[in-house]
Amino acid sequence: MKNHFWNMFANIKNGQLAKRSYIHQKRKKLCELFLNILWTEGFIIGYKIEGKNQDNLKIFLKYVENGKPSINNIKAISKPGRRISYSLKQIWKIDSSKTLIIFSTNQGLKTLAECKKLQLGGEPLITIN
Known part of the structure; x- marks a missing residue:
């Protein structure tokens, strides 16, 4: 199960390097818990549950001045x-x-x-x- 968790980190990193406004991720409970912390701490704009079976997450990435990602590392x-x-x-x-x-x-x-x-x-x- 933690494999999705580690994949989400890579997806967020890559999405921000590519200057994307959002990324998609498979919905897992651990990923949602992690995203709640990121949202509370101000590292992402938010996320939304999507898909026919509500099995995907759409994560909205956040950028600060000059288009720099809010998550450096x-x-x-x-x-x-x-x-x-x-x-x-x-x-x-x-x-x-x-x-x-x-x-x-x-x-x-x-x-x-x-x-x-x-x-x-x-x-x-x-x-x-």
Whole structure:
């Protein structure tokens, strides 16, 4: 299932490099959770569920001044072949002033700030800046 998640990162990167206003993605629950965080944090304009069976997502990409993508870099931290997990103590040592870090926790996908607030550890999936 996480394969669609990693493909979505590549699609977003490639869509922004090609200056597209939107991209299409297969609808998966994990992808939607991730997109909700991106929308809340202001990295995308939004997304819409499409298709006959409501099985596709149309993701609207966001650009800032001079047509630069709002997402400069998406980088995987914990990968399927190399899992990493952070305890609550380790999470408090991370400086998140310049990047958004998304964690997979036992309560779903959370940002670093949410993990600190909810006192949760977890698996850091990606950084975005």
